[in-house]
Amino acid sequence: MKNTSHTNFDRMFHALSDPYRRAFIEQLAKGPAAVKELAAPIDVQLPAVLKHLRVLEEGGIVISEKVGRVRTYRMRPDAFRAMGSWIEQRQSEMNDAFDRLAILMAQTPEKKDH
């Protein structure tokens, strides 16, 4: 069960399970930012900020680039593609299951009439 694809999904969803990491994503979705800009609005020490950013990078959500002494983070364009399509597929199956149930319930009174 622990193949590569599962590990990726584990890391992706784990990356989103923290309010600071989601706050970084909310900032980066609007455009790239340096570590200093990401750390500024929150009351967290730099080592913790860097650890959160590493989790986001390992989860395939962000990429980073170092120019001189400044490391800049940006969203991966496909950050949400895999998890988005996993969720959509489940939602579509759920809708189908609800539809089947609705058809079943609609048919029940008819049976009573016979």
Added chain:
Amino acid sequence: MKNTSHTNFDRMFHALSDPYRRAFIEQLAKGPAAVKELAAPIDVQLPAVLKHLRVLEEGGIVISEKVGRVRTYRMRPDAFRAMGSWIEQRQSEMNDAFDRLAILMAQTPEKKDH
């Protein structure tokens, strides 16, 4: 930062960060199932199965109902609503940011002509 809404998101995304819990969701999206049916296809002891199901229930993904000695799990109809709209909002901001960048890049050669 640790308000109720954040806690809910933490739990939701954490609930999805495990391959066994995602396998349960994949099964339940197709229709309700009893604990025994959920445990059958996987090589995991019952206490671990119940723990995973509790995490899914605390994450607002599933609900359960006990009739006699049988506990049945089903998807919450709104299981993915909050996280789906969070992801959609980020994706839409990312698209806007890419569009702005594309416009900027398209304008660059014009400036060179003057």
